[in-house]
Amino acid sequence: MKYLNILEEKLERKATFTEKEAFTVMWSEHCGYSHTKRYIKQLPLISLESGNAGLVSLNEDYALAFKIESHNHPSAIEPYNGAATGVGGIIRDVLAMGARPTAILDSLHMHKIIDGIIEGIADYGNSIGVPTVGGELRISDAYRYNPLVNVMAAGIVKHKDIIPSKAMSKGQVIIVFGGATGRDGIHGASFASEDLTGEKANKLSIQVGDPFAEKMLIEAFLRMVEEGLVEGAQDLGAGGVLSATSELVAKGGFGAVIHLERLPLREPDMNPVEILISESQERMAVITSPEKAERVLNIVKDHLLYGAILGEVTDDGIYHAMYKGETILKIPAQLLSNAPEEEIYDFFSESLPKNVSITFSDVDASQVYTQYDHMVGTDTVLLPGYGPAVMRIKGTDIFYSLLTHSRADIGDKSPYWGSFIAVLESVRKTLSVGGEPFGITDCINYGDPDVEPMGLSAMMKGLKDACEFSNVGVASGNASLYNTNKGIPIPPTMVIGMVGKVKKVVKPKKGDIYLIGWEDFSLEREKILWGEIRKQVSKGNFVISSTRYDKLTYLKNLNLKLPPLKHSPIHQLVVVIGNNVRSDLPIRKI
Ligand code: ADP
Ligand code: MG
Ligand code: MG
Ligand code: MG
Ligand code: MG
Missing domain, CATH: 3.90.650.10 (PurM-like C-terminal domain)
Incomplete structure (x- = not known):
């Protein structure tokens, strides 16, 4: 010990x-939480009640409970049960707040699609009657020995029942x-x-x-x-x-x-x-x-x-x-x-990396999410495939969005920017489905903090700075450290779970397709893009925000190929579908 x-x-x-x-x-x-407790305390924390899951208020009657959990180590050894019990565990965290679990999302990083993991998640979620409404699938050899299985769950609770x-x-x-x-x-x-x-x-x-x-x-x-x-x-x-x-x-x-x-x-x-x-x-x-x-x-x-x-x-x-x-x-x-607390380190900012060192291979996530029951409960308003899921509370006009997102390709070069960009892109995605972000649950997936303490510090500072930049707080989270094999760590992988309040639901529609925004990235422009997304959504246009928008299944199904883009690790672009779309930002009709 x-x-x-x-x-x-x-x-x-x-x-x-x-x-x-x-x-x-x-x-x-x-x-x-010896290595992370002090970093977590520095985050802008917003949960109504500190507990097994985070809580944010939806209106005067309802609150949303949500949290993310990792089951990386068990899933590496026994994919099926490791992943299945990851779902079971996070569902109970949401339940413990008094909430009825309504949705599951998974964030998967692996070297190939590991059937046992997918089946474990699908079987467990389907059997308990909670839909798996979203997630992400990232395939890279960097996760060969340490697959990351992060599962997020959300649930609804009346304030009086918390x-x-x-x-x-x-x-x-x-x-x-x-x-x-x-x-x-x-x-x-x-x-x-x-x-x-x-x-x-x-x-x-x-x-x-x-x-x-x-x-x-x-x-x-x-x-x-x-x-x-x-x-x-x-x-x-x-x-x-x-x-x-x-x-x-x-x-x-x-x-x-x-x-x-x-x-x-x-x-x-x-x-x-x-x-x-x-x-x-x-x-x-x-x-x-x-x-x-x-x-x-x-x-x-x-x-x-x-x-x-x-x-x-x-x-x-x-x-x-x-x-x-x-x-x-x-x-x-x-x-x-009260476990002993390890020393923490100050991280001072660094410039955004010009390129990335790992690239995720081109996989169609639909082969995974079609194995999940995403409709059970009939409250899923926006299905997987467009970005965030949108859910409703039956019998009310309350809608909320849910997503998981990460940028370990950037995190591998710069743990600070890996976290930071994951948050910004989560905000874009939430805005795209008509949501306003109102809470984050973060999952810290990291290697060995005793060997490389600064990477962890950078990752946490990136999260903190991005939350402050975006004015979104952290309601809950999880940490999984020591994701190493023979001493070799995974890329620092900050997974963001974000929930949003959705005022107006915009359904996918047919129409002309436009690219709006820039093919490279500069932080000063980010909020301009956010304003633009809000504007397009309010006009009833359908907006898709994706890091892989050139690979989007939805556009592929329309038989549309997007033009090649400038080489840049981060784009500041959204796809907008509508008729006679106008914008003051750079806009291209495809
Ligand atoms: P549980 O044992 O219920 O699964 P954890 O031990 O994972 O919960 O987490 C303990 C508490 O610390 C929870 O309230 C959780 O939300 C919070 N927490 C853990 N990691 C983070 C993080 N990275 N960011 C914010 N909150 C966190
Ligand atoms: Mg718990
Ligand atoms: Mg615990
Ligand atoms: Mg738990
Ligand atoms: Mg935990």
Whole structure:
């Protein structure tokens, strides 16, 4: 364990075996955010409630919950289950806020289309009845050993139903429910924080997904929310019972007593430490008052799930895990959930790279997204293939857009500009479908911050500066570090998930096709282009913003070939479809 010295200094004694196991999980990069926490704090953060997913208000009744998550390491070892449980995990983060999950998006970087990953995402999403409405597919050999599987989910919650992710008072009980607990995923969190070479790459640490249990979990949990039974909640993800229950109480300044023998097991011979850190999927922790517990457990049973009152909230700040009356772990909850923070570095700007060092190959993403059910729920207004998806809330006039986008080709040369341009292009895309950007969820995918700390710093500064430039805040995010193989890192890959409020939906239409804008890039012009996109959309023209607009399936289907463009890593161009389109910017009819 990397931080053993720090731990033993704080404890003022040697750590026990169980403590080492527990802190290996909780102070892993995946759970503890040692290298990124301080950078994240510098971002313009806007979530209504800090929790498992970000929250932004849609109107006086509704809020949108959204977050992105990485499942890179598991998907490298076991593509199908790694990717499937990536979907399951992010859905539960959205659910934990009290929100009904409405949409999934995936951002995939890989050296070729890996069928297992696509099938894992498609099967899981399709089975739980949540449409996969968008994403991105980037093919480059730079991801041969470290494919990136980032999944974003969104959900809708009424303001009055928003669930905090913390305990509120002594005496509240902690209920864990969902699928039964097995040995799957043990040490998953620490595995996700290491280089992917050698014996660590172990199939035992990969979780197995059961989407049908997840569907029941969603319905059971939302029923509890509807009946006012949930006072706090957190999904069980990395670090299992230990992480979810200790974070819930630590965040409220409380402690807990947990009785591990009460947890329903799939493998009856599991030892207490295994029960504590198993990452079995499809489980949630709920905080409620003792008098509501029986009703909660009845709902669990009605949905054919397992559940138990695992313990209760205490006010001594101590996380006390017991097994059949014996103490297994007794440690301050705050110590568990406050991993050591690494030093951060200042990055000062650099000029935009003149060219890129990796290029993504020309693939038609439709061969991937047609495998996803993107219509289930019938709230998808703008389908995959045009850029962002547009969704509506049934029975209202509320529409919102969703997208994922990244520019690792630029990030490989300049991590700063890779982040920065990904944000700018996300704004363009959001404006193109009639949206106004109102929140970002970012996924930091990086190599080894101990070997190359400045790259991470640059990547985070690029995100911060671009958010400030665009006046869009960050509501949630995720970090995946140590994406290396034999010490060789992936290109710094900042994936942006962006949500927008859509006032007026513009559907794809036939008409004349124009290119508006410039074939190269200068930052001073960016907001002029944004103004132009708004103007074209307000006139009812259909605008497409794409980094690969010369490859757009939509235009290919119209049998249209765009003229070759000037060689430049970034264009400041949009395609506009309409009749008699006019613009003060450079405009070309095709
Ligand atoms: P969970 O365990 O629920 O999946 P994480 O451990 O991934 O959540 O993240 C913990 C919290 O930190 C969340 O509220 C998340 O939104 C926030 N967070 C993590 N990474 C980022 C980031 N890069 N930018 C903004 N917020 C982040
Ligand atoms: Mg976490
Ligand atoms: Mg969570
Ligand atoms: Mg999660
Ligand atoms: Mg996470």
